[in-house]
Amino acid sequence: MSYLKFEKTLMTNLEESLSRELLRTNRSGAYSCSTIVDCNTSKYHGLLVVPVPEMDDDNHVLLSSLDVTVIQHGAEFNLGLHKYQGNNYSPKGHKYIREFNCDKVPTTVYRVGGVLLKKEVVFQHYENRILIRYTLMDAHSETILRFKPFLAFRSVRQVTHENSTASREYHSVDNGIKTCMYAGYPDLYMQFSKTNEFKFTPDWYRGIEYPKEQECGYAYNEDLYVPGYFEMNIKKGESIVFAASTSEIKTSTLKHLFEKEVEDRAPRDNFFHCLVNAAHQFHNRTSKDERYILAGYPWFKCRARDTFISLPGLTLSIDEQDYFELVMKTAERSLREFMENKPQTGKITEIEQPDVLLWAIWAIQQYAKATGDDKCLSMYGKLVKDILIYIIDGKHPNLKLNENGLLYTDGRNKPVTWMNSTINGKPVVPRTGYIVEFNALWYNALKFGAKLATLKGNEAKVAEWEKIAELCKQSFVSTFMNDYGYLFDYVDGNMMDWSVRPNMIFPVAFDYSPLSQDQKKSVLDVCTRELLTPKGLRSLSPKSGGYNPMYVGAQRDYAYHQGTAWPWLGGFYMEACLKLYKRTRLSFIERHMVGYEDEMLINCLGTIPELSDGNPPFRARGAISFAMNVAEILRTLNLLEKYSYIK
Known part of the structure; x- marks a missing residue:
């Protein structure tokens, strides 16, 4: 029984299928993402989305989608799906889907009359190359496949529209073409494992809509460029592999490459x-x-x-x-x-960000629990020591160790915690002063650092850090613990934030906590209730x-x-x-x-x-x-x- 499997009933119901998305990545920053019926509902969706570091830090949608048409006896059945104005979908290829599963690789089976076509997708690891294998599982007469690529060549943060700047130029490559719509972008190579005919019929498909962007109040209407289409015959039992990439590949290797990538999944x-x-x-x-x-x-x-x-x-x-x-x-x-x-x-x-160094020590602490203190000391003991010294010596631009053993942070005008949303450049939640998780992290870091220093035999640092930790413990309880059994989220002078927030869970969860058992239970109870x-x-x-x-x-x-x-x-x-x-x-x-x-x-x-x-x-x-x-x-x-x- 497949774990991630959907039958025809769900796939053909757009209210159910359009909310389900599928993500594939290459582990180098590029990705492929759409809904399980291949209808892009967001400007972040695309069949090949890659970083273009020569341009900016964003990802860019090169190939938005690939429509496949099954042709028999002159009749055309388009398996694509796009949303247009007025809640109109065209073509309506989802109605041909028989089943879908992605237990190993995303696999869609289409039935068009007597034709049974299987589509499988993988993203090659560490390469900007998406691979799609089409297998004709059954057919009773001659079958032709037509592939129509929809190109965007734009940042994931934007939408594109028909324009005269876009280049229509293309060049033939091994079993395919390469093209580039705008200067500064890499070439997009579209190739097949089988000889095919590319017919140059350039056009813009206008008014494609992305409901996710519409829901958020962003621009949601886009025009996509289609340079033409590829056509080829396919026989029963035959497989054809399509590759879209920023580099050319020898097409005779595509079938073997696809199999290899599947084996690695x-x-x-x-x-x-x-x-x-x-x-x-x-x-x-x-x-x-x-x-x-x-x-x-x-x-x-x-x-x-x-x-x-x-x-x-x-x-x-x-x-x-x-x-x-x-x-x-x-x-x-x-x-x-x-x-x-x-x-x-x-x-x-x-x-x-002022808590980053403290979270780094927490991560190293988890490594110690997984591998042993001795190995952790040899790998990261010096880093932990250097971080603690850096903070204690007051070198961090936004962490001040006060005489009470607590760390003070200025977060009035700029978000400094994980609660980092802003409106007009100002933090929505301006957490500042003594921040509860910062100081829980600080106490935990001091105690863990003292433990590693003990293993190292550095008695001076053990004594110094334990002294600060004890002072921090006393101040933490007196500063953050209130009469209602939970912790203030932050305290800045006479300002105490009484909001019940989840940041107080950290001192209960950490290995070293300034709280007593009864105080921990009280805080946990409030978190559970509210x-x-x-x-x-x-x-x-x-x-x-x-x-x-x-x-x-x-x-x-x-x-x-x-x-x-x-x-x-x-x-x-x-x-x-x-x-x-x-x-x-x-x-x-x-x-x-x-x-x-x-x-x-x-x-x-x-x-x-x-x-x-x-x-x-x-x-x-x-x-x-x-x-x-x-x-x-x-x-x-x-x-x-x-x-x-x-x-």
């Missing part, structure tokens, strides 16, 4: 395997020696905070210690360049002022951290539950995982979206695949397994 036949597959899609290799973690698809970059929060779950939780070390090697270079006030030479952004949803923790309690749980329309930025639910926060909540109540909470957490497993089939298949509305039915919103969410669910599953063996 792990099956997505259950919840865990889907998460592992999703974890690998965040891998980003830009050179032989550089490895990164993309924060999410389709629009996120390699952000520092996201990297360190997601790295343990995406690697250590699935026994991929080697990739942790590769990413950390690249990240350490960026961290040291920042601490030494040197220009950044890597791709990691937002390295200057913040817990089936999709993670809300970013704000419904009882707090400003609660806005629906992430929709032009007001999305106001709602982003004002009540929406985040699965990655739920990961720390589950860890806190297990640390406090051990095996007695196993069944509770296992039931909660069901809420995440539902996501495998209803949004972007096989992965976890960025956030959900904070109120039922908790509809998925934001980015279609988010690294921190996948990571924390994997880490929770790993913790569940470990605690299951604790007696």
Whole structure:
């Protein structure tokens, strides 16, 4: 029984099928994304979407889609699907879909009369090349396939329209053509494994609409350029492979390459395997020696905070210690360049955010638990020490260690935490002063650093860091713990933020906490009552002022951290539950995982979206695949397994 499989009834119902998306990546920044019926509903969708570093930092849609037409006895049956004005869809190729599954590679079977055509798609790893194999499973008479490419050549952040600047020039290559619509872009190579005829019939298809952009209040109407079409005969049992790429390939190798790429794919036949597959899609290799973690698809970059929060779950939780070390090697270079006030030479952004160094130590701490303290000390002991010294010596531009042992941060005019939405350049949630998770991270980092220093025999540092940690512990409780049993979100002088927010879960979940057991239980109880949803923790309690749980329309930025639910926060909540109540909470957490497993089939298949509305039915919103969410669910599953063996 296939795990990710949909029958004809669902596929032909656009209300059901258009909400389900499919993402494929090449682990080097490029991706292919659309709905499961191949109807693009967002400007971020495209069959071949690649970075063009010579132009900017964005991804660019080169090949938007590829319409396939089955021709028999002169009758044409177009399997494509596009949305136009007035809720009109043309052609209506989805009505020919018999079934769809993507347990290993996305596979669609079409039936047109006596014709049974199978389509399979893979994205070649580390190359900007999408491969599609068409197999004629059955046919009772001569069959011709026609392929019509829809070209965009524009940034994912824009839409394009018919214009006279676009070049119509093309050149023949091995079993295909190459073309480039605008200067500065790479050539797009479209090739087949079989000899074909390309007919040059240039035209613009006008008024294609993207309902996701319309819902958000963005420009949603686009014209796409079609240079012509390819035609070829196909016999029963024959397979033809199409390749779209930014480089030419010898077409005689396409069939073998497709088979090789399929062999490299792990099956997505259950919840865990889907998460592992999703974890690998965040891998980003830009050179032989550089490895990164993309924060999410389709629009996120390699952000520092996201990297360190997601790295343990995406690697250590699935026994991929080697990739942790590769990413950390690249990240350490960026961290040291920042601490030494040197220009950044890597791709990691937002390295200057004040909690990034603290999250880096937390990530290293997870490595120690997975590999042992001695190995961690040899790999990262010096980095942990250097980070702590850097902060204590007051060298960070926006972290000040006060005499009470707490870290102070200025976040009035610029967002400095993960709650980073802005309106007119100002933070929607201006968290500033003593920020609760910053200081929980700080206490945890000091204690972990002291542990490594003890192994190293550095008694002076042990004494220094333990002294600061004890002062931090006392100040943390007196500063953040209030009479109602939960923690202030931030404190700045006489200003105390009474909002019930999920950031207080971190000191309950961390290995080293300034809170007593009773205080932890009290905080966890408040999180359970007011913040817990089936999709993670809300970013704000419904009882707090400003609660806005629906992430929709032009007001999305106001709602982003004002009540929406985040699965990655739920990961720390589950860890806190297990640390406090051990095996007695196993069944509770296992039931909660069901809420995440539902996501495998209803949004972007096989992965976890960025956030959900904070109120039922908790509809998925934001980015279609988010690294921190996948990571924390994997880490929770790993913790569940470990605690299951604790007696």
